[in-house]
Amino acid sequence: MHKNIKLETFLHAFFLVLCACSIIPLLLVISVSLTSESGIVSKGYTLLPSELSTNAYEYIFKNGNSVARAYGVTIINTITGAGISTLLTALFAYGLSKKDFRWRKIFTFYVFFTMLFNGGTVAWYIVCTKWLNLSNTIWAMILPYLMNAWNIIILRTFFSTTIPDGIIESAKLDGAGEFRIFFQLVLPISLPGIATIALFQTLAYWNDWWLPLLFITEPKLYNLQFILQNMMNNIQKMSENSNYALSTGAMDVPSESARMALCIIATGPILFVYPFFQKYFIQGLTVGAIKG
């Protein structure tokens, strides 16, 4: 028993340090967002605000038209994207999980092959811009992520391990059609699996900057992550080349604390809710790898 107390003490010490390492970068940014400009100028970025000030947040709420707009774009993308994606993924995965569906093998291969081989970024870009005309539309930030092979496999595995064949059989004998079976029987039973996919997709859409980076040049369609990325880009270019600011009019970059405040505003919702949902993310990681 004596030995175990020693071990526990060591473990707690170890994990406390690890936890500190995980959150210190975030604390630093929160602290900067709450520091006044003069405090930053004299002491730099510090772990505790050298001069406390909420100016940065006030500034954003007063002058934040483009920020509010970007917030709206992000929310629209996330809700439509995650919603449609979860529905279509579930419908597709349900087919793959049905043992009496005769096209099952073909469609399983159809999904698997996309995990093995792809045409490369250039081809994908040309298809999206030239053939599908997605540039500068809201769909450019929604459509490409809708179907994801990995999500399909996770949900298929979930369906085939949690839904008893008997239930579907007997519903069928009672004359229920496939759609009724799916929406009234399968979905309610599989809510934990559905939630996993919905949450993975919510995170993917909320955090996305890759699709706007490729397809969006129209400022009114910028999402939160992309606004943040552009801001940082402008600052980098200005520090590399002092003429850049003059030539592009990128002078009105917000103050340092305002930038960090925006960063916190953009990621805040995720930080507040993830602890309640993390078990689904963990489940997705551990369920997906079962061969079917």
Place this chain on the structure above:
Amino acid sequence: MKKEAQKKPIGYKKLSLGLKNDMPILIMMLPGAVLILLFSYLPMFGIIIPFKDINMRDGILGSPWCGLQNFEFLFRTEDAWLITRNTIGYNVIFIIIGTFLNVSIAIMMSLFSSKRASKIYQTIIIMPYFLSYVIVSYLVFAFLSMDNGFLNKTILPMLGIEPINWYTVPEQWPWILCVVNFWKWTGYSSVVYLAAIAGIDVQLYEAAEIDGANKWKQIIHITLPSLKLLIVIQTILSIGKILNSDFGLFYQVPMNSGALYSTTSTINTYVYNKMISGGAKTLGMSSAAAFYQSVVGFVLVLLANMIVNKVDPDSALF
């Protein structure tokens, strides 16, 4: 119960009658199948792009053929070697150190007698997984900023070291990128091993304890051997993806700074940067690099899967 068993054979026959019965399912799958066709299969035909003198105006089919010219452009430059070295080099470090970190953290977490403590710790160290790379680049910037960064303003002065202009010194970036990568992923990736440890038979540990084996001996003789297969499989699968890199890590975190390309440029960032730079020649080189990544990557994944199939068929991808 008996009634159902009698009805079953009739039901099965009806089900397998043909297309008519599969129709509802096919309709359900149609939207998903179309999206996969558009966004995964159509681009596959783009595999011919590097053999063409591609330009955005004429598109894939309209541009003239040009043989292996794009590959010559690519492999004649130092870039081809550099991006391959960086991509594989970082992946090798990530696989080796990453596996060590993931396994040891999972094992330590499993040692807590109180499940509540380990849950709380896990919630905190998993946090970075939920941040986008744009946010991560801000967090890194807060440390590395030349004028105000935490390192230059607080840490380095304490050690008596001159400030460093981090975003212009490529030598510093291998360790920075490694730290950021492990910071972001370790909490989440260790979960796979934690789940595997939770699945080990408790009786094994009880028996060992009766035999007088201490915790350390239990780890060496029970936990690690039980994880061996999983470790081997995860490693092989990672090797299959060794030509891929985490675009966000190598693009957002160094802020795509040109001065750092020698140590931060990977195949993925190279393909992107050449693609958007707009010239016909760079677009050709970009597509050649993408082709090289896709085709070699395809072979590697197949090989990796073949090996996994030999070691443990249940863990293979297909």
